[in-house]
Amino acid sequence: MTSLDARIANLFPSIILNLQESIRIPSIQGDPTLDAPFGIQVKEALNHALKTASSLGFKTYDLDGYVGWAEYGESENMIVVLGHLDVVPSGEGWTRPPFGGEIxxxxxxGRGVMDDKGPIIGALWALYAIKELSFPVKRRIRILFGTNEESGMKDMHYYLEHGGEIPIMGFTPDGEFPIVAYEKGQLHVRIKVPFIQPNNSKALLLGICGGTVPNVVPSEAEAQIRFFDLSEKQKILNAFKKVAREKGIKVAVNAESEIATIKVSGVAAHGSTPELGVNAIANLLYLLGYSIDEDWGESLRGLSGYFYGDVNGVNLGIFLEDELSGKLTCNLGQINFEDGCLSLILDIRFPVSFKFEDVILSLESLSQKEGFSLNILRKKAPLNMPKDSILIKKLQKVYEEKTGQEAKLLSMGGGTYAKALPNIVAFGPKFPESPDVAHQADEFIDLEEYLKILQIMGAAMVELAN
Ligand SMILES: [Zn+2]
Structure with missing residues (x-):
């Protein structure tokens, strides 16, 4: 054990108490007020962290409630540890109080113990240990407290727009160990598909909807169909049952009147890992497409072909793959029916060796061929930190010394702050063998692991600062 490890272990009881105070502030994004751009609870969590920092003898700064920081050292060059104090809502299914910080x-x-209050408040205390031991540092160390990681990273946009200093190196403890060197690029696109139903149809599609946000695999999708012919209705309802049984699609049909409601359920998952979910919209399109004996049924069948059983954009013609970060993924996140068009929103994550154009050009030529209209809603460039960069070399050295494990470079489909601030990568807090508890019910941090995380972060700060 190094002297820094011992000092952090000594401080650990105080760190736990301080973290509990923060967990008890339910810092979910709320309505903006003066000085509190993301709501008063988020602002209170920021105030709490900055008050802690100044009580530990750090200089602190609050950038209009968007971002705060604490610093150690005087040098011109700076390294950062960037984390966030905002949390996602608790959701259902907790067996402990989500804002209790109970042990x-x-x-x-508690919500935020791993994602990300535990790591970033812990980083502040690790820096305090460095300061107490008067470790020499050649570079200033800044702990940056973000407040809007979970809903758009507007905190970092504000920081950069308002002249926030760019670090020469740093990390965000908001991903996984060992090191996330690669993060896929991201595109959100809307595809509008003209949808025509002839006047003489025996059944009409009245509505279709599914999904709530682009970046979650939809767990529910629903359609309403009006029948003009009873025997046709019976035929189609039988077809639903048959197709659903053959394909294992979970469906509930309510057909008491001439309007039938068809509800398909799937399994939610993060949009960056669509292979872990079951897409209710894709299943609904397939079910309708293979049951409805109308022209419009056929066009749904055609549409389902792009998504059913394909989460890698193969059928859309946008599939890409590289060695560093794997396959492109495509999540059909939302569907709506309006103004005679089906509107589909896709969340596409493409491998790090490619550019936006590599995906967009393929989508454009498909749209042209099929008569779709295409809209780009969001673009995030991939992150590809070179494996022989000083940052990667230093973090690898620290991780291997501290854990005795090989510091492999990881790739993620999701995006961290490393995409929002230059020259940083995600480093921790989840160990390879530990469960992923972020955004789940009963989010917890193992205290033995927590101490280890803090000691690794402390060593990494010293390493990057020298
Ligand atoms: Zn996070």
């Missing part, structure tokens, strides 16, 4: 056994429970 049971060797675990602390």
């Amino acid at each position: 049971h056994g060797n675990k602390m429970f």
Whole structure:
């Protein structure tokens, strides 16, 4: 154990108390007020962290409630540790109070203990240990407290737009160990598909909807169909059952009147890992497409062909793959029916060796061929930190010394702050063998692991600062 490890272990009881205070502030994004751009609870969590920092003897700064920081050292060059104090809502299914910070056994429970209050508040305390031991540092160390990571990273946009200093190196403890060197590029696109139903149809599609946001695999999708012919209705309802049974599609049909409601359920998952979910919209399109004996049924069948059983954009003609970050993924996140068009929103994550154009040009030529209209809603460039960069070399050295494990470079489909601030990568806090508890019910941090995380971060700060 180094002297820094010992000092952090000594401080650990105080760190736990301080983290519990923060967990008890439910810092979910709220309505903006003066000085509190993301709501008063988020602002209170920022105030709490900055108050802690100044009580530990740091210089602190609050950038209009968007971002705050604490600093150690005087040099011109700066390294950062960037984390966030905002949290996602607790959601259902907790067996402990989500904003209690209770400790049971060797675990602390609460929204934000891992994502990301535990790591970033811990980083502040690790820096305090560095300061107390008067470790020499050639570069200033800044702990940056973000407040809008979970809903758009507008905090970092504000920081950069208002002349926030760019670090020469740094990390965000908001991903995984060992090191996330690669993060896929991201595109959100809307495809509008003209949808024509002839007047003499025996059945009409009245509505279709599914999904809530682009970046989640939709767990529910629903359609309403009006029948003009009873025997046709019975035929189609039988076809639903048959197709659903053959394909294992979970469907509930309510057909008491001439209007039938067809509800398909799937399994939600993060949009960056669509292979872990079951897409209710794709299943609904397939079910309708293969049951409805009308022209419009056929066009749904055609549409389902792009998504059913394909989460890698193969059928859309946008599939890409590289060695560093794997396959392109495509999540059909939302569908709506309006103004005679089906509107589909896709969340596409493409591998790091490619550019936006590599995806967009293929989508454009498909749209032209099929008569779709295409809209780009969001673009985020991939992150590709060279494996022989000083940052990667230094973090690898620290991780291997501290854990005795090989510091492999990881790739993620999701995006961290490393895409929002130059020259940083995600480093921790989740160990390879630990469960992913972020955004889940009963989010917890194992306290033995927490201490280890803080000691690794402390060593990494010293390493990057020298
Ligand atoms: Zn996070």
